[in-house]
Amino acid sequence: MAYELIAAVDLGSNSFRLQVGRIVANQIYPLDGLKEPVRLAAGLTADKRLDAAAQHRGVAALSRFAERLRDFDQGAVRAVATNTLRVAKNASQFLEKAEAALGFPIEVIAGREEARLIYLGVAHTLANPQTRQLVVDIGGGSTEFIIGQNIDPIHLESLYMGCVSFSLRFFPEGRVDKRSFKEAELAARRELQTIVHAYRETGWDEAIGSSGTAKAIVDLLELNGFSDHGLTREGLEKLRNELLHAGEASRMKLQGLRADRIPVLPGGLAIMSAIFKEFGLERMAFSEGALRLGVLYDQLGRYHHDDLREATVNRFMQRYEVDRRQAARVAHTALGLLNQLVPASHEAEHPDAQFLVWAARLHEVGISVAHSSYHKHSAYIIANADMPGFSRRDQARLSRLVLAHRGKLERAQPLRGEAPEWTLIFCLRTAVLLHRSRDDQPLPPRSAAFTRNGFQVKLGAEGLDALPLTAAALDDEAQQWSGIGSELRIHRDA
Incomplete structure (x- = not known):
């Protein structure tokens, strides 16, 4: 579209x-x-x-x-x-x-996905993207750190410290003194020590700040003559002294101090000061690009078929040594069943069709852990791994589909009432079952339809007679659906 x-x-x-x-x-x-x-x-x-x-x-x-x-x-x-x-x-x-x-x-x-999107926004505003950038984004509850070049991130991290959480923790009621500021700065430096070595080892050419905290500090430094351009170590020290002298951010007499920034300035400034010290920075530029951009x-990228989620699925298939031919068979058959049930799924980038194909391509990643209960391992990996491009909800949905692709259907009970999910589960389970031989032998002619309380599959009897194990498995599958109060009717066409 x-x-x-x-x-x-x-x-x-x-x-x-x-x-x-x-x-x-x-x-x-x-x-x-x-x-x-x-x-x-x-x-x-x-x-x-x-x-x-x-x-x-x-x-x-x-x-x-x-x-x-x-x-x-x-x-x-x-x-x-x-x-x-x-x-x-x-x-x-x-x-x-x-x-x-x-x-x-x-x-x-997720935090690293947030960092990736922040860098993507910043990278599109850079005058010289060929250089290596350290991007820092201090948010309200977390701070993201990215090293990247062009539009490609090299390191992505998100630390649980932000201007709101630190202001509430170290500066309750807005009061600031040397002791509380030092405690906040030291707490931030302890968090930073978990990543700073790897970042310094990689190195960068320029440091860039993005989003509200960096923007607020830049404005205060430049409008009050603490810095000629951007954030500087000297400017931060001057702003810190002004804050300590006032005792509260609300008492500071500075140009550019916005009312909405007063409650969170102490925490944000302490974090920024810690970043300059731990990373050995003297100067940081500011970029208007950030998460929203x-x-x-x-x-x-998704509109133009450059969807990062596709690249992520491919990387997972490679990392976990997925049998690509089997994944392709299952995906093709599952999608064919969905197209029969939901004609709109023929449309390009139909969301249910996308998730069904991704689930089919990833349903065996858990085999790399163990063959026994591999569907549980697959579901766990998908739910908990960093998957660039996918939201937490996306990952949870994929994980549930993969968990339900074999075994007892009772595991899918939390999805009950969500009709599209049951449809996708039916398509994926049936496709996996039909391709249990893991070969390219032609499948019997088949069609799928909804019934009042479930699904119906029609299969060519002659082709199915040559696959007695598959026929028996389909009968067992019908019992699984019956066990959750639904139905799967198997019709053998003459």
């Missing part, structure tokens, strides 16, 4: 943001954007649950975004959520309300 306008929504731990972009000749030109200082991370309770007030702020902000997006097609908008919704125990409850308010699905992305360019 070709779109002229696309949009990205970023549910950050500090702010929610909307960015609309126009596609012109495979480039994205940012148009209008909206920002809401939700401070979602401030609503995390001690037991990692989002309180009602934070949820209300978030839903209200998304309702306002929905007004701007009301004329957008579903495929033209991508919404992603970051650290706070990665860690909140009641994230699913909030997301249900959030999606209803926004009118579009929301993906919770990266999401837009990632969407653009």
Whole structure:
């Protein structure tokens, strides 16, 4: 599908943001954007649950975004959520309300996937992308670190420290003194020590900051004469002294100090100061590109058949030495069954068809661990590995499909009521069963249809008579569906 306008929504731990972009000749030109200082991370309770007030702020902000997006097609908008919704125990409850308010699905992305998208956004703003960049993005609940060159990341990391979480932890009620600032800085340096050696060993030519914290600090340094351009070690020291002298960010008399940044400035400044010290930086430039622009360019790649998820699936097949011929057989047959059941799945990039094919191609990755219960190993790998391009929800969906491709159907009970998922499970299980011989022997003619309470498969009797093991397995499969209150009718055509 070709779109002229696309949009990205970023549910950050500090702010929610909307960015609309126009596609012109495979480039994205940012148009209008909206920002809401939700401070979602401030609503995390001690037991990692989002309180009602934070949820209300978030839903209200998304309702306002929905007004701007009301004329957008579903495929033209991508919404992603970051650290706070990665860690909140009641994230699913909030997301249900959030999606209803926004009118579009929301993906919770892993930390390294967030880092990848940040770098993709920054890389498209660089004047000299051939040099090696260290990109730092201090968010509300996490900080991402990327070393990359051109549009290709080399290192991707996400650390659990952000301007909101550190401000709440070390500067409650906004008060700042030398002791609390030192404690915050040391805590950040301890986190950084887990990655700094590998990053320094790789090296970089230029350091770049992105997103709100870096932008806020750059503005304060430049507007108040602490730095001529960008972030500098000397400028950070001057800003730190100003903050300590004032005792609270709200008391600072500085140009460019925005009201929405006052509560989170101490934590953000402590983290940035620690980064300069641990990485040995003297200067850092600022880029307007970040997560939202990266999401837009990632969407653009999907529209033009340059979907990173395809590359990820191929890498997994290679890494886990998947039998590619068997995977192709299963994928072809499963997709053929889906096309019969859901004619719309013939369309290019139909989402259910994509997930079915990916599940078919990955269903045997667990064999690399052990043949016994390999479907469980496959499901675990898919659910827990870093899979660039896939959201957590995507990975969970793939994992559930793969887990259900063999064995007892009771394992798929949490999906009950989700009709498309049962359809995909039927297609995948049937395809795996039909290709149990793992050869290129032609399959009997077949067709699939829905029944009132399940599925029906018609198979050519002559071809099936030559496959007694497959025929017996199909009868057993019918018992599996009966066991969960559904049905699978097997018809043998004469």
